[in-house]
Amino acid sequence: MSDRATEAETLDRYECRTCGYVYEPKKGSSQGNIAPGTAFEELAPKWRCPVCGASKGQFQNVGPVEGPSGFEENLGYGLGVNTLTPSQKNLLIFAALGLGFLFLIGLYGLH
Numbered sequence: 001m002s003d004r005a006t007e008a009e010t011l012d013r014y015e016c017r018t019c020g021y022v023y024e025p026k027k028g029s030s031q032g033n034i035a036p037g038t039a040f041e042e043l044a045p046k047w048r049c050p051v052c053g054a055s056k057g058q059f060q061n062v063g064p065v066e067g068p069s070g071f072e073e074n075l076g077y078g079l080g081v082n083t084l085t086p087s088q089k090n091l092l093i094f095a096a097l098g099l100g101f102l103f104l105i106g107l108y109g110l111h
């Protein structure tokens, strides 16, 4: 019972062929008081789709959860300047302007 959470990772999900609702064993069902980690096969025979009320027979196995979740959320990182805050960008711009100004002063200083 201790590794029930890890077992849930490989439990098959079932999709309702009537409305497209997907029962995810990992999440269970809040509507039916189904605890997370409950396999579809363990659901009561009279369990019905919480969305459209279809019987278990209307569900088809769509396999276990594919891939780790949250991958897309990480795509925004690593883009350099885009991760800077506006104030950091302003600082960069002023720093560039200041350097350019000092560069001009330096040029005049040479003459």
Ligand SMILES: [Zn+2]
Binding pocket: 016, 017, 018, 019, 020, 021, 049, 050, 051, 052, 053, 054
């Ligand atoms: Zn349904």
